[in-house]
Amino acid sequence: MDITRRSVFFVSDSTAITAETLGHCLLAQFDHIRYEPITFPFIDTLEKAEKVVQQINREAETTGLAPIIFSTLIDKEIRDTVKKGRGVFLDLFDTYLEILERELSVPSLHMVGRYHSVSDVSSYDVRIDAINYALQADDGTGTKEYDRADIILLGVSRAGKTPTCLYLGMQFGIYAANYPLTEEDLLGKRGEMPVVLLPFRHKLYGLTINPERLQKIRSQRRPNSRYASFSQCRMEVEAAEAFFDKWAIPYLNVTTMSVEEIASKILHETNLGRRVW
């Protein structure tokens, strides 16, 4: 029995993404233990539920420890079936649905796969449209689409603009364009505002990054190039920050941030409302 390892199951009648989110958020607080996670999405029949139970019990048998089950199972019968397994069962609906029903004074729908389903086509279309927009207005292409942008991210090459724009579109339905600050923009033109950006100054938001980290990222792309040299990275980053200061563009140092954090921070600081949930 090795108590530093634990089997973790994510079980759901739908994608299991919510169950995984729930579980990983909690497990991140226990980093002395190694997890071996298995995901069981689309468990929407009693038969499939019985198979999950068998696997839970087999795992409990083999390891001598009850697996931890994070689940989002809306059907009570399926949920009760999975609960019979020798695991520690943490289910979102089991925990909170009754509280909400009581509080809202209405019964819940008990319908499988409501979340992450295309029940709301218009919000689905917005997300896809926002992703396509991000692709179209990526890397300084599609500048004539800037009037549709909710926000235009500025930064040196590899500061994280593209993934952030895509995430803003995918998660929040925000139309995010990006414009790369090139050496020419920063030095050749002595920090003048690029003409294409002039009409959109209120939409600009900067990303910056520590030169050390930038060098590492660029080196993976073009090892031993001038582009990836520390002096070049430092020079560009300094010039970009000076540019942001000069034009009073709000900016964020993203060195230690994940895409989720960058996107949330931007949304929060610019008071942009999300278009979709």
Add this chain to the structure above:
Amino acid sequence: MDITRRSVFFVSDSTAITAETLGHCLLAQFDHIRYEPITFPFIDTLEKAEKVVQQINREAETTGLAPIIFSTLIDKEIRDTVKKGRGVFLDLFDTYLEILERELSVPSLHMVGRYHSVSDVSSYDVRIDAINYALQADDGTGTKEYDRADIILLGVSRAGKTPTCLYLGMQFGIYAANYPLTEEDLLGKRGEMPVVLLPFRHKLYGLTINPERLQKIRSQRRPNSRYASFSQCRMEVEAAEAFFDKWAIPYLNVTTMSVEEIASKILHETNLGRRVW
């Protein structure tokens, strides 16, 4: 007092994305009630917590109904502060952390922002790299990168390939390329396998979509074009499905599916393991 409306707060010391996911998953079961959600991310001081409490109480006062608070607050003092508000308080850590501590026989870290932080740089790099890969190998460009692909999605134009590839990279760290089946591929070459795909047959996965929906999507892009006509859509979809059948390529009808569902289904059916959490 209007009981068909309810204020909902998402509160977190970090991005609040987990709290939002949690809340929306539960609220999707109550569609007779309209929500007015406000997100409070980065609530990481007692001062900010007190402000949230004020807003909770103001909302309770104005509407005559206790707002519902979905939260992920790891700091107990901050959590207890927010709990003082006149809301219905559902906190992930409050609910589950003790159960897990007991079960795992260790105290938790109680560290803010562990999830969605770049604590694990290598997994962060994998995600960014997978997103960049998806961009590079999008729409039949970058076919010489197919040896790096975990999966290559096939489908007619606007069947949902690109958003799916991006989501597979962003959420799961999967390297997903896509190849658009053109009219020439489908009809001109009478359904022969395109030469660039031949060495990668084991990586192919098809997306299909109902012609009615495809027509709607294409019409938004190019209204009244041949490309968006129903007959063209039907013809392409039929030929694509015949192509998948001919070459025994597994495929999915994505008409009523969200990006999350498509990506999860593909992962599940191909037994591809996710690279990141």
